[in-house]
Amino acid sequence: MPEEILNDISHRRFNPLRGSWLLVSPHRTKRPWQGQQESPSKITLPDYDPTCYLCPGNKRAQGDSNPKYENTYVFVNDYSAVKEEQSEYKQESDPKDVSNLLLRVEPVTGKCYVITFAPSHNLTLADLSPKEILPVVQTWTEIYTAHLSPKSPLAAVSQPTTLAPTGLSMTAPNAQYKWMQIFENKGAAMGCSNPHPHGQIWTTTGLPEEPALELEQLQKYRREHGGKSMLEDYANLEMEKKERIVFQNATFLVVCPWWATWPFEVMIMSKKHKRALVDLNDEEKLQFAEAIAEVTRRYDNLFETSFPYSSGIHQAPLEGTDDECEASHFHMHFYPPLLRSATVRKFLVGYELMAEPQRDITPEQAAARLRDCGGELYRKLLK
Amino acid sequence: MPEEILNDISHRRFNPLRGSWLLVSPHRTKRPWQGQQESPSKITLPDYDPTCYLCPGNKRAQGDSNPKYENTYVFVNDYSAVKEEQSEYKQESDPKDVSNLLLRVEPVTGKCYVITFAPSHNLTLADLSPKEILPVVQTWTEIYTAHLSPKSPLAAVSQPTTLAPTGLSMTAPNAQYKWMQIFENKGAAMGCSNPHPHGQIWTTTGLPEEPALELEQLQKYRREHGGKSMLEDYANLEMEKKERIVFQNATFLVVCPWWATWPFEVMIMSKKHKRALVDLNDEEKLQFAEAIAEVTRRYDNLFETSFPYSSGIHQAPLEGTDDECEASHFHMHFYPPLLRSATVRKFLVGYELMAEPQRDITPEQAAARLRDCGGELYRKLLK
Numbered sequence: 001m002p003e004e005i006l007n008d009i010s011h012r013r014f015n016p017l018r019g020s021w022l023l024v025s026p027h028r029t030k031r032p033w034q035g036q037q038e039s040p041s042k043i044t045l046p047d048y049d050p051t052c053y054l055c056p057g058n059k060r061a062q063g064d065s066n067p068k069y070e071n072t073y074v075f076v077n078d079y080s081a082v083k084e085e086q087s088e089y090k091q092e093s094d095p096k097d098v099s100n101l102l103l104r105v106e107p108v109t110g111k112c113y114v115i116t117f118a119p120s121h122n123l124t125l126a127d128l129s130p131k132e133i134l135p136v137v138q139t140w141t142e143i144y145t146a147h148l149s150p151k152s153p154l155a156a157v158s159q160p161t162t163l164a165p166t167g168l169s170m171t172a173p174n175a176q177y178k179w180m181q182i183f184e185n186k187g188a189a190m191g192c193s194n195p196h197p198h199g200q201i202w203t204t205t206g207l208p209e210e211p212a213l214e215l216e217q218l219q220k221y222r223r224e225h226g227g228k229s230m231l232e233d234y235a236n237l238e239m240e241k242k243e244r245i246v247f248q249n250a251t252f253l254v255v256c257p258w259w260a261t262w263p264f265e266v267m268i269m270s271k272k273h274k275r276a277l278v279d280l281n282d283e284e285k286l287q288f289a290e291a292i293a294e295v296t297r298r299y300d301n302l303f304e305t306s307f308p309y310s311s312g313i314h315q316a317p318l319e320g321t322d323d324e325c326e327a328s329h330f331h332m333h334f335y336p337p338l339l340r341s342a343t344v345r346k347f348l349v350g351y352e353l354m355a356e357p358q359r360d361i362t363p364e365q366a367a368a369r370l371r372d373c374g375g376e377l378y379r380k381l382l383k
Numbered sequence: 384m385p386e387e388i389l390n391d392i393s394h395r396r397f398n399p400l401r402g403s404w405l406l407v408s409p410h411r412t413k414r415p416w417q418g419q420q421e422s423p424s425k426i427t428l429p430d431y432d433p434t435c436y437l438c439p440g441n442k443r444a445q446g447d448s449n450p451k452y453e454n455t456y457v458f459v460n461d462y463s464a465v466k467e468e469q470s471e472y473k474q475e476s477d478p479k480d481v482s483n484l485l486l487r488v489e490p491v492t493g494k495c496y497v498i499t500f501a502p503s504h505n506l507t508l509a510d511l512s513p514k515e516i517l518p519v520v521q522t523w524t525e526i527y528t529a530h531l532s533p534k535s536p537l538a539a540v541s542q543p544t545t546l547a548p549t550g551l552s553m554t555a556p557n558a559q560y561k562w563m564q565i566f567e568n569k570g571a572a573m574g575c576s577n578p579h580p581h582g583q584i585w586t587t588t589g590l591p592e593e594p595a596l597e598l599e600q601l602q603k604y605r606r607e608h609g610g611k612s613m614l615e616d617y618a619n620l621e622m623e624k625k626e627r628i629v630f631q632n633a634t635f636l637v638v639c640p641w642w643a644t645w646p647f648e649v650m651i652m653s654k655k656h657k658r659a660l661v662d663l664n665d666e667e668k669l670q671f672a673e674a675i676a677e678v679t680r681r682y683d684n685l686f687e688t689s690f691p692y693s694s695g696i697h698q699a700p701l702e703g704t705d706d707e708c709e710a711s712h713f714h715m716h717f718y719p720p721l722l723r724s725a726t727v728r729k730f731l732v733g734y735e736l737m738a739e740p741q742r743d744i745t746p747e748q749a750a751a752r753l754r755d756c757g758g759e760l761y762r763k764l765l766k
């Protein structure tokens with residue numbers, strides 16, 4: 001158990017991965033809620049929806065058609081936030097001109113993909129077994145590999161595999177991009193506009209803010225702790241303390257991190273130092289798939305609803321220095337908004353936006369609840 | 384006009400106030416929206432609601448009763464996130480123990496207030512005239528003053544006033560707090576659970592993340608630019624460029640900042656260097672009230688709806704070094720989520736949380752639209 005007193009007093013916890021603080025107010029859950037209610041998706045969806053732009057065989061917005069894919073399918077986002085080709089631009093820079101500092105800008109190019117997780121319109125990751133999630137992990141790895149800089153220390157890594165190829169076909173990127181962000185928005189509450197199970201992959205020329213923050217902290221830790229990985233040390237510490245563990249297998253540890261911001265935030269991290277997807281062998285990929293299955297199934301079981309969240313993978317940059325790549329530690333974040341039930345969420349608003357993130361229940365309480373709701377998916381038991 | 388090309392290409396803009404970047408994808412507004420729809424509050428509210436814990440004369444959750452107040456009323460939040468009294472706590476610290484770094488914690492005490500903006504249950508700031516908002520500004524100033532450290536360089540400031548006192552009665556805080564965050568969550572979409580016009584004020588022992596980030600950047604700028612205020616320089620630059628201005632009067636400038644994250648984000652800042660509310664004289668307070676009236680009325684006019692937002696004031700800390708107080712520049716942020724209509728919002732989710740904030744329309748486009756919807760409040764014209 002953590003010190004009992006932390007269940008009673010307001011305190012700040014430090015996030016060593018971002019180098020930032022958050023406010024924890026454990027007593028605040030007693031507050032009655034009279035605000036907005038989320039509407040849980042109750043409608044039963046069909047296995048195939050002829051109007052869905054992600055279902056196999058269907059036509060998409062810009063006229064392309066999806067193949068009759070079997071597990072995953074990847075295509076370039078029809079409404080990409082960044083593109084490979086755009087007009088050239090360079091800000092005129094006169095270092096004496098203060099407007100270069102106050103109105104600073106740089107162009108970004110990149111490539112955005114959509115990846116479906118399954119051909120069935122009405123499934124989610126929570127409905128899939130680890131074996132069924134494995135092709136998703138494989139596809140992520142193949143895309144990551146296809147974008148990796150030939151100069152990266154990870155480019156030479158190639159784990160022996162006995163898995164059947166996923167059949168990914170993609171045109172090579174036009175340029176070497178710096179960062180690949182793999183993520184999923186699940187549920188209407190997290191801005192997802194199509195229930196067909198899918199995620200996104202955005203690659204960009206620049207290193208975005210969040211991975212840049214993490215990389216800085218990871219590199220600093222490595223420098224100051226004789227080359228050790230912060231998250232390997234953290235995983236060992238959590239395995240000793242136990243109170244924030246949700247699930248584990250041989251390769252991965254799932255915790256509600258000490259510094260969790262979202263009510264039921266979890267992090268999947270490799271127990272030993274792995275830099276990126278390409279460092280995982282077949283068995284480890286399957287264990288990663290199992291960790292994802294365990295998290296998403298527990299989420300759905302918690303409030304007996306299709307649990308909304310945003311998730312994302314942080315790993316080594318596509319193009320990075322040796323030190324950047326070595327300091328990177330493969331992990332996946334899940335940020336889910338629900339707090340008390342299928343309809344009552346936590347709003348990260350006024351104080352959180354203007355001053356500092358604030359949470360109500362403690363990460364230890366959240367972890368205990370998620371530990372307790374493993375087992376069969378509630379929907380299957382209802383049938 | 385800013386360089387036309389920035390309306391077409393994806394680019395990153397730098398926020399010098401936070402020292403962070405965001406991604407701008409102007410072409411992305413063409414994307415069709417099939418996701419969650421917000422429900423605009425259509426229900427006509429009564430002027431007085433006997434069940435509202437903020438209406439004059441009513442009983443509150445913990446048994447206290449509100450007086451029959453005339454304009455504003457302040458009380459200690461019945462569900463405060465931080466409290467003045469709690470058990471003492473100090474983390475045992477053995478600097479050799481890595482758990483002190485990875486499981487770092489510090490206690491926080493403080494005081495949380497609720498402030499009503501008007502006695503009428505069915506009004507919002509957008510319905511009030513500058514003269515009617517003035518008591519809110521006065522009350523904020525009185526609370527700020529009551530919590531200011533006697534050692535602060537601002538403690539000696541006392542602007543001559545001819546305004547009638549607001550009648551604020553409050554017990555003095557038990558301790559000297561470091562920071563006061565004045566903020567408002569407006570609308571169900573921003574986690575507000577009671578439509579009665581009100582805001583909150585949280586004071587804490589620590590300096591929270593956001594003001595700490597800003598203060599660092601403001602101090603750095605002051606050091607590197609011969610003691611000048613970053614936001615005074617920025618205000619001058621925006622007055623020259625014009626394209627991001629929404630409104631101005633003699634004392635305040637309202638812009639969609641170059642680095643705006645939320646679709647119609649605006650910032651009210653003093654044109655000349657002011658450190659905090661206490662630096663404003665009567666006339667300047669009225670002009671601040673006018674700026675707030677102009678922003679909130681334009682917001683409501685934009686999509687003809689009660690526009691949700693979170694807003695907050697950043698100013699000098701309650702207890703700060705001379706340099707911290709001098710570098711502080713009084714300003715107010717408004718972060719509103721709506722993007723295209725009263726029902727379609729921008730979700731800051733997957734990519735935004737895992738990688739970097741991302742916006743669709745440019746701040747220049749947002750400013751042009753807000754400039755164009757001044758004038759009478761649409762609801763008054765409908766009557």
Ligand SMILES: O=P(O)(O)O[C@H]1O[C@H](CO)[C@@H](O)[C@H](O)[C@H]1O
Binds near residue numbers: 346575
């Ligand atoms: O204090 P309230 O209005 O009950 O609650 C609202 O504002 C708080 C401060 O931004 C948030 O922590 C809550 O999530 C939100 O619902």
Ligand SMILES: O=P(O)(O)O[C@H]1O[C@H](CO)[C@@H](O)[C@H](O)[C@H]1O
Binds near residue numbers: 190
């Ligand atoms: O790309 P989508 O699914 O259409 O859109 C969703 O994810 C994006 C990336 O996180 C966000 O920018 C959008 O606000 C959100 O609605």
